[in-house]
Amino acid sequence: MPETQNTRASRRAAAASADATSNLDTTPNLDIPSSADRSRRTHRRLAGIGAAAAVGIALTAGLVQAPSAIAALTSAPSEAQLRKGAAVAQDAGIVLTNAQALNNVVVASGLDVPAAPVDLAELTGDVKALQSDDLTADRLTALTASAAKETDEVLADTETLQNALTQAREAEAQRIAAEEAARIEAERAAAEAAALASANTVEGAKATAREMAASQYGWGVPLCPLSSGEGGLGWSRLVEGAVAEHGVEDVGAASS
Incomplete structure (x- = not known):
């Protein structure tokens, strides 16, 4: 009987130990990526590094150019x-x-x-x-x-x-x-x-006669041809108007 009990107890202890051992997961659950995943992650990291470097270069260039631009705006003329x-x-x-x-x-x-x-x-x-x-x-x-x-x-x-x-x-x-x-x-x-209007008057006629006599004959006192009493024209008598205007002596001197 005691052997039987010991056997049973030992069996129970062994069973419990086996259960405990089975419940323990001694193998770590590691998610190991494949080679393709590792390659993609590497490219992404490199791209990020490149972008950061480009931004840094741009910022550096801007900081370098800004002083020169400001200097150009404020520089004195040559x-x-x-x-x-x-x-x-x-x-x-x-x-x-x-x-x-x-x-x-x-x-x-x-x-x-x-x-x-x-x-x-x-x-x-x-x-x-x-x-x-x-x-x-x-x-x-x-x-x-x-x-x-x-x-x-x-x-x-x-x-x-x-x-x-x-x-x-x-x-x-x-x-x-x-x-x-x-x-x-x-x-x-x-x-x-x-x-013309003056020539149509008595005084106008006298003036015309004087101008004609002076220009054509050089007489200072114009003489007028009158009838000689024999039906012809002659210069035997002076115009009464001329005598009255210039006097007998002047008329005689002009006509001699």
């Missing part, structure tokens, strides 16, 4: 830039003076000039800006180019206005000459009409 700007401003000032003088002449002429006055606003503004002492290099370069361009445009507009003024003056001279010719012709016609 001596060559200053000389060029001053020369352009001087030329522009001369052009502005001439254009303004021409505008004043056109206004004072009172003529109908077929061209607009020269616009000086933009060039004047550029010249004024070029005279500033705190210009950066970029600003001075831009103003110099703008002033040079505006100078050429003002020159062209000045030439156009000058040609238009010349044409207006010539037209005005022709108008004045035509008016003067018309005035002279009117005076001549009026004189002829007055002479």
Whole structure:
């Protein structure tokens, strides 16, 4: 009996030990990736590293370029830039003076000039800006180019206005000459009409006779042919009107 019990107890102990052993998982549950998975993960890590490097390079380049850009905006102009700007401003000032003088002449002429006055606003503004002492290099370069361009445009507009003024003056001279010719012709016609009207009177006839005698015969006192009493014409007697006007002695001296 005791052997049987021991056998049973031993069997129970062995069974319990076997159950405990079976419940223990001594093998680790490892998820080992395949070679394809490892390759894909490696590519992803490399891509991430490359992107980070690119961002870093871009940021570094930006940090390097930013100071140079700021320096360009705030840098002082060179001596060559200053000389060029001053020369352009001087030329522009001369052009502005001439254009303004021409505008004043056109206004004072009172003529109908077929061209607009020269616009000086933009060039004047550029010249004024070029005279500033705190210009950066970029600003001075831009103003110099703008002033040079505006100078050429003002020159062209000045030439156009000058040609238009010349044409207006010539037209005005022709108008004045035509008016003067018309005035002279009117005076001549009026004189002829007055002479004709005067010739149709007694005094007009006397004046005509005097002019004819003086021009054709050199007589100072005109004589009038009268009938000699024998049916013919002769110069035996003087016109009574001439005698009455000049006297007997003068008439006799003129007719001798």
